[in-house]
Amino acid sequence: MIVRELPWLAGVDAGSASITTGRVAVGGWLVSPTGPDGSTVRLGDRIARVHWERGTKAVPGVPADWPSWVWRAEIDIEQPVGLEATVTAPDGTVLSRVAVWPESTFRTPASLGEIDFPAADAELAGDLVVVSGWLLLDGRLPSRIEVEVDGATPQRARLMLPRPDVTQNLPGQIRQAGLSGYEARVPLPLAPGERRKVSLRVRAWTRDGREWTSPVRYATLRRRAVDQRDAEAAARASAFTEELLGRVKAAVDTDHVLVVTHSLRVGGGQFWLSELLRHLAGSHGHKVTLVSPEDGPLRAELEELGVTVHVTGHHRVQDATQYAAYVGELAMLATASGAGVALVNTLGMFAGVEAAKRAGLPVAWVIHESFSLEDFAYLNWGMDGLDPLVRERWESCLADADTLLFVADATREMFLPWSRPRRCVTVRYGIDLVPVQQAQYATKEEVRRELGLPEAATVLLNIGVSEPRKGQAPLLLAFEQIRATHPDAHLVIVGTHESPYCDALRDYVEAAGLAGSVSLVPICRDPRQWLRAADLFVNSSDIESLPRSILEAMAFGVPVVAADVFGTREIVSDGESGWLFLPNDLSALTVGLLRALDTPPEDRARIAGRARAGVGAFLDSAHYGQEFSTILKSLARGNATEERDA
Template structure:
């Protein structure tokens, strides 16, 4: 079967979806990856896996209708040339315009991997309401005849139903994120000496950067030995992005070390004691949290859709209120006052990563749901009830649902 995989960034193909692409190839499929930017390292890796790369230019952010129409046209030309049997798209614009193109051209199968609803759905500001209205309708058109929509958390699934993006009759499958490569992200010993809090994420206001630096400032007054670090790429074009100038200002005014974005976060995760992500961005299931858990680190994050899913309160981390400096500060203070919590929660994080978020289990579930496995898969992921914050997760995660209609659609539990 010929499969097109549509992305919004070449880097993500190998660093975030590499294991999935290799699994598709290992199951005998002809895989072609699509990205808007050229990247020699990515192209080299894909070629080594026997996967082709096609470039389709795209404005990753912004709402210029002419540019978006050009993207739709480019996707249609590509699909007419490649004649795929299945299209799998992830992130907003590839899902929207790839889905519409696939429907117009009657591509046999289209699947959307919704890793989160994104910043448009993060808050109810007037500026975003009009854009949310448009994006909702575009999503609806894109997935109207899809074979399946994968979501990472129950909140996104329900909101998509409430907004009318999908109907209750459509095949919406909840999976435990993108999974994490437990061989690449190994359990690392906790650092000795000073307690170090690390935030990893794109440098955006919605990721809770300002709340983190203010909490760090207040904690540093009475705990001068504690360290605080932020690691991430600048976001110049994102509406809530933080650029180099603003980062330099924050570094001068707050006791926080800002580390430039990197292609390998593992050394930084290994050097931290506690991972922090005070995001109020509309996450699907943050990969950075899974990477920290696999490394064996406690997690402080917000009680928000996506962020809350991997956390068992008081066992592998703490949930805090979004946009709340005092709540964040209090959670960090607990580790400062009781360092033994770091050790116990670190072990629990790794335990949950192995039981639920192993990328091999997640990818097998994805391929199984898309009917792309050479052999039937009979080994569901091991799930513990205590690790499932939402009562309907056991049905959605790690368990094969055999009842399918001839069209491949399945009613969603309401």
């Protein structure tokens, strides 16, 4: 049994403050392993009179079984003025510091910001409402923002997006202004040609729980209608290539796999595919032909494995006729290749699914992404950028694919409405364990010296291409908060590159004086040394299916703190094999870090051991190589997934 050493945590309820002529009174809460004795509350520069009571309600973001106390502090004053309420632990550590104000102003935080998009009464194209802007509450970043659009579930906004324009234009120096941006994307499915007026508003919360709500704003959505002339032209293009397909002949090899993927550049989906093809083309004896619209460094690796690589260039999904022509050409290539089965990688490569089906090949389609179709279309092709006829074919491909393969059950559940349950299969992927074993020969101290990390520090590691959805900016701010109680902590973020987001990360590290405690490391193909050096791994992404980096951390025996999203919760059990926190919530992230850091090292090691044992059945990538080989051979020989599972 793991015995937890509870942290000291505190909060100030600014909404309960009473500031009048003659007296200031404010309340709050405390989590303490030994009770409130020795703790102090200062109001301004004076130690307050404090009344303590044992808490009877759960503290938001804190496990319900942790002992808590509520307090009420008072001082006498002559004039009602705003001041800071500071809660201090017996050893002098500041646990919480919040500004409180006279009753005329304390209940709603002072807001500074704009909803940049959509403008009031805007006409929007598509079936996705994108709401973006910037916001500061009492001069600080909100802990959480939600966007409400009528007819849809409230959507948590992605926080702390770079806004250098705000920094340049705000009077005075507000350090957090450069990360004050936010964005939420709310799907509202519409039929082609449908028009709908909606209302929207933004709600935000400060770290002490006070709420601010924007005025209601209206916008009208309109999805593009089908152009009959485009439909006829696309039909003619399909008929022409269908006629040509009848002239293409090739002997079919059931062990030959045609792979259609989105890119050969560096990325998670590409690494997954490279590892899979190493097994398929190696120990399982498959011949592989790969088609990609985008070249990249992985091409050389694949060709060394004996994979035939063909780069086509990008196809257009904005024009139904050009899309139909591309599918026809790809179908002819599929037929001429002699492959017996097609493996399509990523949600956006549906053209490969349609082409393979037209060529008469059975198709296994791997969907890594946990996005709605509306959201994915916006991110890849812009607002209403997908031709409605092409969108219809995309949806048909989900129904027509012989097998849909997912890396997490949560993603599978998301796509079940588009297919049949027995066609939807979860195959969790693994990693190559040989490099992990090789990395263990060096001690943690040796690796830290080589990397230039402080040997005695508690190293928190984040790995992933730095971008808003990966949440490195909120992680920086949460890390800044926990340094008050953990001054020996050191944060390493691996995955920076040249981008406005990474520029904002660098600027904040410098402005906050964190340069000695934070290392920003460029994208690294082989992160083994960093994992060997780490004490905790933090995954702060707000959307993930099954993060490879978490599996790598578990393989190295590094305990994991992660956002509770999709497949992550399937491999991390909160408090047992790691720590989970709510995504897009700065306070929850901060508490998650504190829970992990306040757990003794020997207990963290036991938690990491449980995590590795929990994923042991599939951690080695050989398992998914075998499972994919079985699925592909079964499809090539005419056994559909439904029949195989029956």
